[in-house]
Amino acid sequence: MSPSHPRNPRQVINFSKQKGKEIIANFDGGLITSDAGIVWIAELDKKLGITEKFGNCFQDHRHQSYVDHSVHELLAQRLYGIILGYEDVNDHDKLRHDPALKIALEKLNELEDKKGWLAGKSTINRLEYCPETILDQKTSRYHKIEPNFEAIEKSFVEFFLESYKKPPLSIILDMDVTDDQVHGNQEGAFFNSYYHGVCYAP
Structure with a gap:
């Protein structure tokens, strides 16, 4: 994500020198993003x-x-x-x-x-x-x-x-549940032996 307000590219921050070398930070890299995909x-x-x-x-x-x-x-x-x-x-x-x-x-x-x-x-x-x-x-x-x-x-x-070159003659919907683990006394939760815990399993 890029910064909401791009910094002034002429702004320069000077840090303390180390072993006689200057350490500076500037913002002349232009607009930068980490989401190019x-x-x-x-x-x-x-x-x-x-x-x-x-x-x-x-x-x-x-x-x-x-x-x-x-x-x-x-x-x-x-x-x-x-x-x-x-x-x-x-x-x-x-x-x-x-x-x-x-x-x-x-x-x-x-x-x-x-x-x-x-x-x-x-x-x-x-x-x-x-x-x-x-x-x-x-x-x-x-x-x-x-x-x-x-x-x-x-x-x-x-x-x-x-997504098919030719529409399929039939479509099979394989409905599976997803457990939602709970850690209290929530109403409607029950112990499920398959998931080894108390959960919602609609």
């Missing part, structure tokens, strides 16, 4: 069209003249962040300045421009958070991106079928 992930995504098709499963009720980040861009940024290991939405207040993520989202020509900043946590949160009490995104002040859950479920099946 996301550029290749983005290329694969563009080839398969995953985030683009996934974005079509949402209806955007925002006034488009005020929109800086499309639904597709928000989805791609969020998913790319998760792929990089940044699961928390708060991470995007720093990730929005990351040069590799900007390149992945085709903001290459705006690396130094504030207009090229990616979405921050508050904007992405509007994509994810929609209380059940909000029944109409059109009239809601903040939650105007409406997911079509039926289309989302269908898209997962389509992604799976597209």
Whole structure:
């Protein structure tokens, strides 16, 4: 992840000399990232069209003249962040300045421009958070991106079928449980002899 506010490249920090040699630190390395691999992930995504098709499963009720980040861009940024290991939405207040993520989202020509900043946590949160009490995104002040859950479920099946040259005649779903160990008196937990402990095993 790159720093949220790039330092002045002319800034120099002088440390104490050691054996007559000067020790200095400067910041003329330019924009640096440790997440360059996301550029290749983005290329694969563009080839398969995953985030683009996934974005079509949402209806955007925002006034488009005020929109800086499309639904597709928000989805791609969020998913790319998760792929990089940044699961928390708060991470995007720093990730929005990351040069590799900007390149992945085709903001290459705006690396130094504030207009090229990616979405921050508050904007992405509007994509994810929609209380059940909000029944109409059109009239809601903040939650105007409406997911079509039926289309989302269908898209997962389509992604799976597209991974085959010829659609399979049948699909076998092998459902397996995952144990969730508990260490107290949580309601609903029980001892499972297979997992050798008290757990939830849905």
